[in-house]
Amino acid sequence: MAETTHLKRAKRQELVLDAAMRVFARGGYFGTTTTQVAEAAGISQGYVLHLFGTKEALFLAVLERAGDAIVDQMRRIRLEEFDLENFDALYARTALDDTVMGVLLQGFATCSVPSVGAYVRELLSQMYAVLLEHTKATPEQARDYLARGLLINTVLAMGFPDHLDEHPWATPLVDVMLGSDETSA
Amino acid sequence: MAETTHLKRAKRQELVLDAAMRVFARGGYFGTTTTQVAEAAGISQGYVLHLFGTKEALFLAVLERAGDAIVDQMRRIRLEEFDLENFDALYARTALDDTVMGVLLQGFATCSVPSVGAYVRELLSQMYAVLLEHTKATPEQARDYLARGLLINTVLAMGFPDHLDEHPWATPLVDVMLGSDETSA
């Protein structure tokens, strides 16, 4: 007993968001059912919908959570850290939860849903603005930083460190993409 | 008359692939119905399935088409073009169909379908290998090239040049992302 029954609404919503983050990160908006979210959260499907109204609202809540996480992370980049020379060290410090990255990628791919498209465009603008505001990065450096983050994001979402055995010749690619120790040119 | 009735199977498949490319690029695998593909191709839903067997096979055919297009494009990069100084000029020449880029992004986001994940991991490995083979790029340069291509890809898939009126403050972002004239740092 004393499991997780009859939690307060807000607390239950948090747990559902945690679960939904994981499953949406993998399956995306259309590729994930509310039943999958419910199972991952350990409650009934009907209650998931009751807590968030619609699947779309739930996905947006998940997206906003991921968006907040990455913007917060970027705000913590210190000014003097930002130079192209030690981009790699910078990335090691900016590394974020796989789940957060996966959700963001899925959000980018779901712009056919108007509310998602609007949020995600807003988010990218904000990420860029935060970089320029909080660092002395040039526009081009900010762009390159976002670009590399997106690539890391994508390589992870492709399940890459895991499936390396199926693609042995991808090892050097993954090494240089994810920056698992490297020497400059 | 002489519309497009009773074409040879192969020719009809090509037309369906053209249409499917457009609609999958926007909606992704799960977010697109075979009926949408059929409507875009101007034939019945049943016939689409008849021509490709399953929706999954159709999506894979679309993905392979996009993959071939981008690998072909990358093979055409000349050795001497590849230096970081004129990355921008290089990108102007490598620019590809929005549709191709959209399909690739959707493929990256659909790794929960095993066949798609396997193909897409193979493709990224091949893209990286082609860059290293056909140019004198260092691994890091190849990575940065792919990274920036992916970002451009994503910004376009987000519908960005179009929706700029809804996000006026994103103008500098889009300018530097898509490289519509810029001066180096």
Next chain:
DNA sequence: GCATGATGTAATCAATCAATTATAAAATCA
């Protein structure tokens, strides 16, 4: 302690989707 509201489940519904089938019309060829 008991009434009221919050938490939660199970059953169900209408809609949608991929896939199949039956059938027709056109091309091909003997």
Next chain:
DNA sequence: TGATTTTATAATTGATTGATTACATCATGC
């Protein structure tokens, strides 16, 4: 021409899905 294959549609099916409803259970204040 007539038989056969190919191209194509329309109708249908079984399964799935997001959403709703009815109902049960627990907490909380009075």
